[in-house]
Structures are given as C-alpha cells and as structure tokens.
Amino acid sequence: MNKAPIELRFAVVAVDVPVFALLDGVLHVLVSEVNKPPHYINMLAFLGGIIDESENTDEAATRILKEKGNLNSVYLEQLYTFSNVNRDKRNRVVSVAYIGLVKPEVAEAYKHSDARFVAVIKLPKLAYDHNEMLKTALARLQGKLSYTSIAQHLLPRTFTLTELQTVYETILQREFDKRNFRKKILTLDVLEETGEMQAGVKNRPAALYRFKSKQVLDLPLF
Amino acid sequence: MNKAPIELRFAVVAVDVPVFALLDGVLHVLVSEVNKPPHYINMLAFLGGIIDESENTDEAATRILKEKGNLNSVYLEQLYTFSNVNRDKRNRVVSVAYIGLVKPEVAEAYKHSDARFVAVIKLPKLAYDHNEMLKTALARLQGKLSYTSIAQHLLPRTFTLTELQTVYETILQREFDKRNFRKKILTLDVLEETGEMQAGVKNRPAALYRFKSKQVLDLPLF
DNA sequence: GCAAAAGTGTTAGGTATACACCCATGC
DNA sequence: GCATGGGTGTATACCTAACACTTTTGC
Numbered sequence: 001m002n003k004a005p006i007e008l009r010f011a012v013v014a015v016d017v018p019v020f021a022l023l024d025g026v027l028h029v030l031v032s033e034v035n036k037p038p039h040y041i042n043m044l045a046f047l048g049g050i051i052d053e054s055e056n057t058d059e060a061a062t063r064i065l066k067e068k069g070n071l072n073s074v075y076l077e078q079l080y081t082f083s084n085v086n087r088d089k090r091n092r093v094v095s096v097a098y099i100g101l102v103k104p105e106v107a108e109a110y111k112h113s114d115a116r117f118v119a120v121i122k123l124p125k126l127a128y129d130h131n132e133m134l135k136t137a138l139a140r141l142q143g144k145l146s147y148t149s150i151a152q153h154l155l156p157r158t159f160t161l162t163e164l165q166t167v168y169e170t171i172l173q174r175e176f177d178k179r180n181f182r183k184k185i186l187t188l189d190v191l192e193e194t195g196e197m198q199a200g201v202k203n204r205p206a207a208l209y210r211f212k213s214k215q216v217l218d219l220p221l222f
Numbered sequence: 223m224n225k226a227p228i229e230l231r232f233a234v235v236a237v238d239v240p241v242f243a244l245l246d247g248v249l250h251v252l253v254s255e256v257n258k259p260p261h262y263i264n265m266l267a268f269l270g271g272i273i274d275e276s277e278n279t280d281e282a283a284t285r286i287l288k289e290k291g292n293l294n295s296v297y298l299e300q301l302y303t304f305s306n307v308n309r310d311k312r313n314r315v316v317s318v319a320y321i322g323l324v325k326p327e328v329a330e331a332y333k334h335s336d337a338r339f340v341a342v343i344k345l346p347k348l349a350y351d352h353n354e355m356l357k358t359a360l361a362r363l364q365g366k367l368s369y370t371s372i373a374q375h376l377l378p379r380t381f382t383l384t385e386l387q388t389v390y391e392t393i394l395q396r397e398f399d400k401r402n403f404r405k406k407i408l409t410l411d412v413l414e415e416t417g418e419m420q421a422g423v424k425n426r427p428a429a430l431y432r433f434k435s436k437q438v439l440d441l442p443l444f
Numbered sequence: 445g446c447a448a449a450a451g452t453g454t455t456a457g458g459t460a461t462a463c464a465c466c467c468a469t470g471c
Numbered sequence: 472g473c474a475t476g477g478g479t480g481t482a483t484a485c486c487t488a489a490c491a492c493t494t495t496t497g498c
Contacts, residue, residue, distance in 0.1 A: 004313045009231040010275050013316050053232050053314065056305040081303045081318045083278040091226045092275065094235050096303045179452070180488065203448040204495035402461065425475040426468035
C-alpha cells in the first residue's frame with residue numbers, strides 16, 4: 001500500500017490495554033514496569049505497544065497482550081482514544097485504549113517476568129496518561145456492567161449466584177439484597193443451572209450456574 | 223518534540239465527523255463530495271481530515287469542521303476509532319471518529335459550496351468505511367439520547383415539549399404517549415419554563431422551555 | 445452442635461402504562 | 472365555527488425495595 005507524505009506521519013499509533021480481573025473480591029489490573037529515562041523511570045503502566053502495518057487496533061491489542069504479557073483468552077473492547085500532544089513525553093503517540101477482562105483462574109495462575117496484577121486501589125502514579133485512562137476504564141466498566149452481561153468475562157465458566165453478586169458489588173461499589181438480586185438476574189433468563197454443586201466448601205454447597213450465551217447482551221439491570 | 227523512528231510511522235491519524243441535525247423532524251447528516259480517483263470517484267463522505275502536530279483529536283475535529291465546513295458551535299463527542307488496514311484504499315489512515323450535533327437553526331441556515339445536510343435515510347453508498355461509521359454513530363446516538371440530556375444539542379435554545387418529544391421519537395424510532403412523556407421529563411427536573419410562548423402559530427401557542435444546565439447529564443430516561 | 449454461607453416469599457411503595465377530552469389560536 | 476396542535480388526570484399493572492428465617496455442609 002502507498003504511504004501518505006512523510007510530513008503527515010508525525011504520530012505513531014499505539015494500543016494500551018488495562019486488563020482487569022477480580023481476585024478474592026478485589027479489582028486488579030495488569031501492569032508492567034516501565035523504565036524509559038528521562039521521563040518514565042521505574043514506573044508502572046498498562047501493557048501496550050505500537051500497531052503493525054498489517055493489523056488493525058483490535059488485532060494489535062490481542063497480539064500485544066500475547067507478546068508482552070503471554071496472555072491469551074482476554075475479552076477485549078475498545079475504550080477510548082487518547083491523543084493529547086504530550087501524553088507520551090518522548091514523542092507523539094496516539095493511543096487507542098482497550099479494556100481487557102480475564103477470568104479469575106487466568107489471573108490467579110498468571111506468572112510473568114515483569115507484568116503482574118495489582119489491586120486498583122493500591123496503584124501508584126502511573127506512566128504516560130495511564131491514570132486518566134484507568135479512570136475512563138473504570139467508569140466504562142461500571143456502565144457496561146450495569147446494562148450488559150459483561151460480568152461473564154470476570155467470572156469462572158461456572159459460578160455461584162453469590163459470586164456473580166460479588167462482581168456487581170465490587171465494581172459498582174454498592175451492596176445488593178441477596179433475594180432481590182437473585183430474583184432479578186434469574187427473571188432475565190440469561191443464566192442456566194449446570195446441575196453441579198460446589199464441592200469441598202465448609203458450608204452448604206451452592207448451585208453452579210453458567211451464562212446461556214457467550215455473547216455480551218444488553219440487559220436492563222441496575 | 224522528538225519523533226519516533228520513521229518505520230513506526232506508517233499510518234496517518236485522521237478524524238471524521240458525522241454531524242447530525244434534525245430538519246423538519248427528519249434526521250440529517252452533513253456530507254461532502256469526495257473525488258479521489260481511482261477508488262473514490264464522486265462519492266459522499268463525512269467531513270474529516272488529518273490531525274496537526276500541535277493538536278489532539280478533539281481540537282482537530284473542531285478545526286476541521288470550521289475549515290472544511292465553515293461550521294462552529296458543534297457539540298462533539300468521540301465515537302470510536304476505525305483502523306482497518308484497508309479502510310482508506312489510498313494509504314493507511316487510522317480515523318478517530320466523532321459525533322457532531324447541531325441545532326436546527328444552524329443546519330437550516332447552512333450554505334456551503336460542497337458540504338450539505340442530507341437525510342440519513344436517503345444516503346447512497348459512502349466513501350471509505352463511512353457507512354459502517356454511520357451505523358456506529360446512529361447506535362451511539364440512540365444510546366446517548368436514552369440515558370443523557372444530549373437532546374438539548376439537537377434543539378433550539380428554547381423549544382416546546384412537543385418538539386422535545388419529536389426528537390426522541392425520530393431518533394429512537396418509537397412513539398411516546400404525550401401525557402406520560404411530559405410527566406417523565408418534567409419530574410426529572412432538568413427543564414425550566416422560559417415564561418415565553420410560541421408566537422405566530424395557527425393553533426394554541428405552546429409554552430417554551432429550556433434546559434436548566436448546558437451540561438450533558440446522565441438521566442434515567444427510556 | 446456450632447459456624448458459615450445457601451436458599452427462599454411477602455408486603456408496601458413507587459413507577460410505568462394506557463387512555464380521552466377540553467383549550468387557545470388563526471383563518 | 473372549524474381545524475390544529477396544546478395541555479391535562481386517573482386507574483391499573485408492574486416493578487422495586489425492604490425485610491428474617493431455615494437449610495446444608497464441614498469440623
């Protein structure tokens with residue numbers, strides 16, 4: 001493919017991906033060390049990188065999580081594009097940010113040389129404009145949870161209704177009445193019982209459910 | 223500012239802006255002629271252009287509407303970033319799309335050499351990926367109308383409740399009961415009466431309202 | 445038998461929906 | 472006085488929110 005005149009190509013296009021996971025009922029996000037003197041010395045940032053000539057930004061996000069974080073099976077959706085002139089002090093980078101969600105068993109097993117899941121409330125000042133990106137991502141996550149079935153990507157394949165409720169309570173930062181929550185979610189008819197029960201818990205075992213559809217559906221929730 | 227290595231700068235970053243207006247109760251969008259042989263001959267597309275080194279994409283969108291369409295006072299919000307490798311067949315362009323909204327008096331008075339407002343339902347096949355962009359924009363517009371006070375940017379500064387209802391009915395493509403619509407919108411407490419009435423209409427003149435706040439607020443609507 | 449979490453129904457208050465007639469103005 | 476759109480209230484169904492006790496399991 002032809003290229004546009006060089007003077008129009010002053011910016012690089014990157015993707016950045018805050019990948020969220022719930023670990024022990026606490027929202028975590030994947031960060032890695034950044035050490036790019038003089039501006040970004042020993043700071044944390046989300047995984048990200050520059051897109052290739054042969055891919056769109058969706059594909060770049062998937063590739064970069066794989067290459068830089070050894071992460072597969074991440075649910076991704078585009079978040080927002082950040083383009084302030086000085087958002088990366090080294091040179092002009094326009095970043096198409098994505099939100100990534102992984103199931104807890106993926107995050108629990110995660111081991112990588114420099115990337116790790118850190119509790120969102122414990123994050124320090126991040127590199128680039130990633131604090132702003134985080135704020136945008138959290139707001140979007142709350143919105144999406146409230147009117148779609150996106151919670152399925154933060155839960156194991158099968159889960160208890162209490163686990164599902166905990167996802168909502170953790171991310172929306174409010175509590176729900178157990179009976180009302182169950183009534184609501186069950187009448188939406190998006191879950192089905194697996195027929196299995198929890199095993200090895202030291203209390204009454206709960207019934208396990210799964211989402212009927214792997215699609216993220218629009219739902220009237222909260 | 224330093225530049226990244228040239229081999230990473232294969233793409234240009236552009237913005238594209240479908241600008242919507244309601245004219246006589248019909249949704250219109252601003253398009254201009256594109257004539258870029260061999261791929262795009264005498265086609266229509268939304269206003270758009272390449273960002274400058276000194277601006278972010280928000281600023282670029284505002285500037286381009288002014289420069290290429292002589293349009294000011296457009297409400298803008300970022301829509302989505304389109305990055306498919308072949309979305310522009312001439313060379314690699316990553317487009318950060320915005321939605322623009324203008325008040326009917328602006329659209330009615332609009333005169334420009336090649337840009338014009340065309341009814342959305344009458345649009346032909348557009349250049350680039352602008353049909354896909356339109357689809358995304360319309361879906362977003364419906365969503366925003368349903369849970370924010372964005373309608374204010376498609377209405378004159380003062381308006382009747384029937385005009386407001388027509389905005390909702392046109393964009394959401396459903397009808398509302400007049401009494402229930404009024405009750406709902408008035409109990410939300412976002413409107414105030416101007417004290418003025420319509421003049422020169424050949425029926426009973428309606429009371430004129432305005433939005434209390436110029437901010438776009440989140441509201442529980444439909 | 446005790447600790448821990450699962451599971452389950454009812455009531456009251458508020459919100460959404462459906463529906464029809466009179467009013468003010470221009471011509 | 473007629474045509475046009477403006478403006479208003481009520482009754483019903485539905486949904487939401489508040490609330491407490493019994494069950495099952497492991498130890």
